[in-house]
Amino acid sequence: MATLCENCPLRKQPLFVGMSESDVQTMQKFKVGELSVDPGTPLLIEGSNSPQLFTALRGMAIRYKTTADGRRQVVNFVFPGDFIGLQSGLMNEMSHSVEARSKMTLCVFNRSELFSFFKSHPERAFDITWLAAVEEHFLGEALTTVGQRTAKQSLAWALLRIFERGRMIGLVRNRAMDLPFRQQDIADALGLSLVHTNKTLGHLRESQLVNWSDGQLTINDTEKLAAVAGVETDLVPRRPLM
Amino acid sequence: MATLCENCPLRKQPLFVGMSESDVQTMQKFKVGELSVDPGTPLLIEGSNSPQLFTALRGMAIRYKTTADGRRQVVNFVFPGDFIGLQSGLMNEMSHSVEARSKMTLCVFNRSELFSFFKSHPERAFDITWLAAVEEHFLGEALTTVGQRTAKQSLAWALLRIFERGRMIGLVRNRAMDLPFRQQDIADALGLSLVHTNKTLGHLRESQLVNWSDGQLTINDTEKLAAVAGVETDLVPRRPLM
DNA sequence: CGCGTCGTTGATCCGGGTCAACGGTTGTGG
DNA sequence: CCACAACCGTTGACCCGGATCAACGACGCG
Known part of the structure; x- marks a missing residue:
């Protein structure tokens, strides 16, 4: 119903x-x-x-x-x-x-x-x-991300945007949210190869910036991640709901 | 007035x-x-x-x-x-x-x-x-171009789109139109360096596909260029005028 | 149990970036 | 009228980030 x-x-x-x-x-x-x-x-x-x-x-x-x-x-x-x-x-x-x-x-x-x-x-x-x-x-x-940023910056940008969006609609609990996408999806979004996406993800994980595994995305310090991405933590713009 | x-x-x-x-x-x-x-x-x-x-x-x-x-x-x-x-x-x-x-x-x-x-x-x-x-x-x-295509394909795509747009608004006379952009502008649109854009442009020119010099863009065979770009010569969509 | 999907990791290669230098043109000021 | 600077296009040498190739492990499913 x-x-x-x-x-x-x-x-x-x-x-x-x-x-x-x-x-x-x-x-x-x-x-x-x-x-x-x-x-x-x-x-x-x-x-x-x-x-x-x-x-x-x-x-x-x-x-x-x-x-x-x-x-x-x-x-x-x-x-x-x-x-x-x-x-x-x-x-x-x-x-x-x-x-x-x-x-x-x-x-x-x-x-x-x-x-x-x-x-x-x-x-x-x-x-x-x-x-x-x-x-x-x-x-x-x-477009700016794919055209101008490095793989590491791009990935940080994408995960940050996803996370902020999730936060604004109540999907984030305890600094984590469910993420059903595959690595290939993110790679294809950023114009990167799957292999390089995977390795870069590994680096971000080692640096304690992002943990995305088993369908869960965890980000502890969004400010720090934004710094890596090379963006100000500017918010996702508010919008109407249809 | x-x-x-x-x-x-x-x-x-x-x-x-x-x-x-x-x-x-x-x-x-x-x-x-x-x-x-x-x-x-x-x-x-x-x-x-x-x-x-x-x-x-x-x-x-x-x-x-x-x-x-x-x-x-x-x-x-x-x-x-x-x-x-x-x-x-x-x-x-x-x-x-x-x-x-x-x-x-x-x-x-x-x-x-x-x-x-x-x-x-x-x-x-x-x-x-x-x-x-x-x-x-x-x-x-x-985004698809910058993310997925090679420099040559990208450049062909961009010049083709510009040219088709020009044609649809009467800017093309005798297979040529005025183009006031600098190579740096195109490079920054495609996420390429100026140097590589210049060299790739040279290749396209040698292949007789595109001639862009002295502020004039000339394309003789749009079909052939579309083939290089890896797009069907799909048209620029018609639109309203405000 | 076998197969397909997805994540992970190492080895190698290449498209395109970076650095550097030069030429033509235009505009500006002495 | 010329020197000079600023801008843009062009070209060669070199290097690196990320692509490609390849192989393996974990998991879920019929």
């Missing part, structure tokens, strides 16, 4: 900006159902045109693109609260695929209603655009 | 989706002025909160981020028809800087009117979000 938006556990998390009571009602009406999937399930395919949009409610996924010669770029990670399928809703075509990495539950919306939704709910339309801007912000940072 | 939206030379270009007569009137009312700048002029600064939004009418620019250790990532190039400053309008902070690379003319809009604009013109709000999705699409492709 589907979660009522009113009872949505995400809304309370510090990552998200407040929603008015009427926003909540609006989303409840827009929401047409809930979807549960197992790890490995493809949710959206690059180049396709899904009839549905999603908001991740529980679980994690990866967004990735595939090149002509078979290489893979992980473009972003999906966490609870992320909106999925916007491109398909606007440009009629996804520029990347989305694949679940853990068990997931997703809120489902109808793509065909998106335009009328924009007309009837301009504040929410504004928020959707805001989400797109947040995504653009992240991609710019990722 | 400012160009009237009605007479806007960009609207006719094949890159842009059609605007209704009322859309044109709407933009005319939203537009508060025009700005002309010389090469090198900063238009927006990373981290700042500009009171103005722009649409590039003539000329080119670069969007870039700077890392703590002083390196620079060029995140995208700005061509006529690009909308600038959306992030600042939504998140109150730019995630990158924008700097003119040629003489430019820009249409100016007031950031403070953006929200009411969303309420009164939902179709145009939809189009703004569409633009954000196009940007996301591009950044994903750029």
Whole structure:
């Protein structure tokens, strides 16, 4: 049975900006159902045109693109609260695929209603655009990382971002959070080889900066890790929840 | 004296989706002025909160981020028809800087009117979000390039994208277009060193694939270049004009 | 028990970075 | 009118971070 938006556990998390009571009602009406999937399930395919949009409610996924010669770029990670399928809703075509990495539950919306939704709910339309801007912000940072930083800096940046995101949605308990991704996923996100990613991860572990093993990510001192990454501990920007 | 939206030379270009007569009137009312700048002029600064939004009418620019250790990532190039400053309008902070690379003319809009604009013109709000999705699409492709492709492929990809974009807005005459960027700009966009970019450019030139010199980019066979880049000659996606 | 997936580690190689020097052009001031 | 500096493109020599290749162990599953 589907979660009522009113009872949505995400809304309370510090990552998200407040929603008015009427926003909540609006989303409840827009929401047409809930979807549960197992790890490995493809949710959206690059180049396709899904009839549905999603908001991740529980679980994690990866967004990735595939090149002509078979290489893979992980473009972003999906966490609870992320909106999925916007491109398909606007440009009629996804520029990347989305694949679940853990068990997931997703809120489902109808793509065909998106335009009328924009007309009837301009504040929410504004928020959707805001989400797109947040995504653009992240991609710019990722591009800068892959283009300019060393493997060690990159890895520190990625794990720090993941961890901060997890913290903002209540996934971190006792300086640790569950992480269902594989090393290959991170490697493909950073444009590094699996082997080098593994070795660099080992170095970070030896330096007591990060411990990621058995599906658990532990970070004791985020400040120190940020220093290695070469970023100020600037926060993940707050955003609306759809 | 400012160009009237009605007479806007960009609207006719094949890159842009059609605007209704009322859309044109709407933009005319939203537009508060025009700005002309010389090469090198900063238009927006990373981290700042500009009171103005722009649409590039003539000329080119670069969007870039700077890392703590002083390196620079060029995140995208700005061509006529690009909308600038959306992030600042939504998140109150730019995630990158924008700097003119040629003489430019820009249409100016007031950031403070953006929200009411969303309420009164939902179709145009939809189009703004569409633009954000196009940007996301591009950044994903750029990330894939920097993360997965070789220097030669990257360079071919970048020059091809620039050229196709130029073609779609009428900048290409006789298989050539003006390009005010420096080699350093392209290098910083692709995460390559200037030296290696220069040498790779030389190779492409020898292979008769690309000739970029004296501020002119010439490409005779885009198909062949696309093959080198490892992309299908997929088009630059059409988009709205703000 | 055998097979597929994922993490780990060592050996070797190479694409591209870094360093250095030079030439052409433009602009500026004496 | 010329000296000089600043900027950009170009080219050669050398080196290193990370890719590639290869092999093995641990685990879960049919």
